[in-house]
Amino acid sequence: MKKITIANIPGDGIGKEVVPAATEVLNTIAAIHGGLKFEFTEFPWSCEYYLEHNQMMPDDGMERLQDFDGIFLGAVGNIKLVPDHVSLWGLLIKIRREFEQVINIRPAKVMKGVKSPLANAKDFDLIIVRENSEGEYSEIGGKIYRGEDELAIQNAVFSRKGTERAMQHAFHLASKRKKRVTSATKSNGITYSMPFWDSVFEDVSKGHPEISTDSQHIDALSAFFVTHPERFDVIVASNLFGDILSDLGAGIMGSIGIAPSANINVNGKYPSMFEPVHGSAPDIVGKGIANPIGQIWTAKMMLDHFGEEELGNTLLDVIESVTGDGFLTADLGGKHSTKEVTDEIINELKKID
Amino acid sequence: MKKITIANIPGDGIGKEVVPAATEVLNTIAAIHGGLKFEFTEFPWSCEYYLEHNQMMPDDGMERLQDFDGIFLGAVGNIKLVPDHVSLWGLLIKIRREFEQVINIRPAKVMKGVKSPLANAKDFDLIIVRENSEGEYSEIGGKIYRGEDELAIQNAVFSRKGTERAMQHAFHLASKRKKRVTSATKSNGITYSMPFWDSVFEDVSKGHPEISTDSQHIDALSAFFVTHPERFDVIVASNLFGDILSDLGAGIMGSIGIAPSANINVNGKYPSMFEPVHGSAPDIVGKGIANPIGQIWTAKMMLDHFGEEELGNTLLDVIESVTGDGFLTADLGGKHSTKEVTDEIINELKKID
Ligand SMILES: CC(C)[C@H](C(=O)O)[C@@H](O)C(=O)O
Ligand SMILES: CC(C)[C@H](C(=O)O)[C@@H](O)C(=O)O
DSSP: OEEEEEEEEEESTTHHHHHHHHHHHHHHHHHHHSSEEEEEEEOOOSHHHHHHHSSSSOTTHHHHHHTSSEEEEEEOOBTTTBOHHHHHHTTHHHHHHHTTOOEEEEEEEOOTTOOOSBTTOOOOEEEEEEEOSSBTSOSOEEEEOSGGGOEEEEEEEEEHHHHHHHHHHHHHHHHTTTSEEEEEEOTTTOTTHHHHHHHHHHHHHHTOTTSEEEEEEHHHHHHHHHHOGGGOSEEEEOHHHHHHHHHHHHHHHTOGGGOOOEEEOSSSSSOEEEOOSSOOOGGGTTTTOOOOHHHHHHHHHHHHHTTOHHHHHHHHHHHHHHHHTTOOOGGGTOOOOHHHHHHHHHHHHHHHO | OEEEEEEEEEESTTHHHHHHHHHHHHHHHHHHHSSEEEEEEEOOOSHHHHHHHSSSSOTTHHHHHHTSSEEEEEEOOBTTTBOHHHHIIIIIHHHHHHTTOOEEEEEEEOOTTOOOSBTTOOOOEEEEEEEOSSBTSOSOEEEEOSGGGOEEEEEEEEEHHHHHHHHHHHHHHHHTTTSEEEEEEOTTTOTTHHHHHHHHHHHHHHTOTTSEEEEEEHHHHHHHHHHOGGGOSEEEEOHHHHHHHHHHHHHHHTOGGGOOOEEEOSSSSSOEEEOOSSOOOGGGTTTTOOOOHHHHHHHHHHHHHTTOHHHHHHHHHHHHHHHHTTOOOGGGTOOOOHHHHHHHHHHHHHHHO
16 A cells, blocks of 8 residues: 655635545545555644744644655635735745745646637647746845835845756656747846846756757746747746746636646655645635635646656546536636535546546 | 927837838828927937947947937847847847836737737726836846856845836826726735835825725736736836736737837936837848837827827827728738838828828
């Protein structure tokens, strides 16, 4: 029996609704497999936890997570309770950084039965590889003066190691796909970090002559996501650009509610973390209408990560057959509840067994 | 006779095709007006100029521009001849900075006859006010070490003065429109500059109780441009975020070939500069198929700037009647040439006379 231990952190808002749904799906899949078992342990760390403890996780929080095989996160943040930069840097970004989850992978594709807002959404199927540990999200910066002379400075920090690592990962993924990597840059406007990014991309490209490459400025690239998303295969981007492109990717798919992501620890020292792209959506909490697909597709990425790619692909096929059959939550223009969509996915999975 | 002196800088590529077209339109408009005259002086500064002179403009270039009422720019850049950061920082960005054109205004709206890539493009009509002098496009940064330890740092610099100025401009524009300002932020991920941006936005908002406001993180905001662009009126954004949003705005309109912009000097010390959002498009140079509408709509923004808003609105109406009648260049799915579209606009203008 292959046992995989998972730390569940539902977090805030709809995270608490979709994590249980996806956990049920994972248990179903383990049962189908027969020789696979997930062991889930839940941690209640969230903005509500913060109100009680004045921190997003206990002092020994990271130690307690350390020995799990993976972390399955819902959503973090509720500005009505805790400022975003406190909740996110105290939990989500803290885990990404301290567990050296230096790569963030975010696919976007046309999904059966899901209406893209694009009129001519050709069959796009792309993956964004986001550098997840440095770049524009640095902890270096500050302010000087108060009043009319006040000035804030933020350093974007790009190391060759961090940049190369993200790019190598992108080339690796592309070698198993359409063999095409696009680099998101802005070297015409941002004149130190981005020309550096370009030069590392050039170096890394040379090591992969079988992969075709191009560079696009982030402004033009964002527009291309709207006009020609089918042109792309793997896109490698800095922390900020990857953040923007992955929400755009979710947007052109039809809803942020379906987009998954994986935060990968590549050196094997710490667990990786799996979380949907969407946030905690406080406005729809408790209504039972949150889209579970972002979290369930995220479970598929977790299956892939643990070497169960066949099951992962089966799960994605089932998700698409269910959306294709019209089981859609409100964000996709449907009327089905979180539970109805989840149950249908579980039913379809059981049929395969 | 009201005389307006304009420095024309066609620049590179299709800039040399669309600037003459829009200049002809402006001359037609001046004739219709009767009491208005544009006096154009052309400067050949471009990447070709660089190859001969090793600089994008002569040493006294800025002095020669200084006394014009306005600058009418086509497009700058041709990476086959000169690296982008050299050509752009030697001409476009140099002028923006040295002439203190601290605000960049970029409208995006549904245009008659122009197919948006969005399936349900409701009647969106928005303006992006971009901070144009600081932020992520700073000249501060550098590298340390070579080889595997190499590290590049880029400082984003936000002053209260610069930030406030852009925001005040946005509120001013909104007061003449739908009275709504959205701030583009990323304070959940970028923890020094963006919380500062938010706090300035809060302060400036307080001075405009009649304007409704909201803040959106740039990732979510980018997705909203695809799913709900009709929600926005005026959006105020940093240099980088404004750059990204304005290309997205052009993308959802249907083509980057139609989007205009104005770089505004607000202290009256130097001329303002007017340029379309598109680049020099080396791939279509010489074919006579460049879309002149970006440059002609830019001419409308120039008319507005010089107090001729009525004529400016007439020009935009005429542009829309011409696109509405199906006079479209290839980027919009049509077969008309630069000259045919321009001539039709001129003909329609003459009918109004
Ligand atoms: C060419 C480039 C430097 C420029 C910018 O980023 O400002 C362009 O994209 C624009 O938006 O005017
Ligand atoms: C919540 C926020 C800090 C986070 C990010 O920007 O990384 C989110 O947008 C994401 O993409 O996971």
